[in-house]
Amino acid sequence: MTHKVRVCGASRFVFVFVEDRVMYGRVKPTVLGAAVLILLAGLPALRTRADDEGHEAHAAHFDHCAKACTECMRECESCARHCVHLVADGKKDHLKTVGTCSDCAEFCAAAAKITSHQGPMAVLVCEACAKACDSCGKECEKFPEDEHMKRCAKACRECAKACRAMVEMIGKESAAK
Numbered sequence: 594m595t596h597k598v599r600v601c602g603a604s605r606f607v608f609v610f611v612e613d614r615v616m617y618g619r620v621k622p623t624v625l626g627a628a629v630l631i632l633l634a635g636l637p638a639l640r641t642r643a644d645d646e647g648h649e650a651h652a653a654h655f656d657h658c659a660k661a662c663t664e665c666m667r668e669c670e671s672c673a674r675h676c677v678h679l680v681a682d683g684k685k686d687h688l689k690t691v692g693t694c695s696d697c698a699e700f701c702a703a704a705a706k707i708t709s710h711q712g713p714m715a716v717l718v719c720e721a722c723a724k725a726c727d728s729c730g731k732e733c734e735k736f737p738e739d740e741h742m743k744r745c746a747k748a749c750r751e752c753a754k755a756c757r758a759m760v761e762m763i764g765k766e767s768a769a770k
Contacts, residue, residue: 655709658708659705659708661751661755662704662722662752662756665697665748665749665752666701666702666705667748668748669698669729670698673691673698675742676688687736690732690735693732693733700718701726704719708759715763716759716760719756720760722756723760726756727749729746729749730746730747733749
């Protein structure tokens with residue numbers, strides 16, 4: 594007697610058929626065999642509503658962080674360009690913020706990419722991004738009269754907060770396992 598397993602179905606619902614082939618070529622599906630395979634394989638057909646809600650909450654943290662990083666990247670890129678124009682106009686005190694804003698934008702871009710696909714390096718990149726945002730925000734806050742730099746500093750604070758929340762959430766999940 595041989596066993597043949599067929600798995601059929603779409604992404605959410607999966608049907609498993611286990612067939613016992615007997616000597617004369619007759620096929621008889623075995624429901625018990627199918628149930629055992631589903632339980633052992635942990636197929637998505639057995640996911641509960643609580644699992645779905647847990648995954649949605651987990652994904653929401655990543656999504657929030659990716660959006661905050663993307664917005665901060667945009668503000669930092671814009672602020673770096675703004676500072677280049679200020680330096681060109683002779684305001685040399687903005688020279689440092691050209692670099693901090695430009696570098697911060699790069700950290701934010703990397704964090705946005707990795708958190709958007711829930712990558713395994715999310716903690717590492719979010720920790721680095723939060724530190725870069727702290728540094729950039731601190732430099733931009735030195736110019737409180739400049740609205741452009743105020744927006745950049747605000748985006749940096751929000752991004753750093755989202756990244757730290759992301760790191761904390763992942764840490765709690767890892768500790769719970």
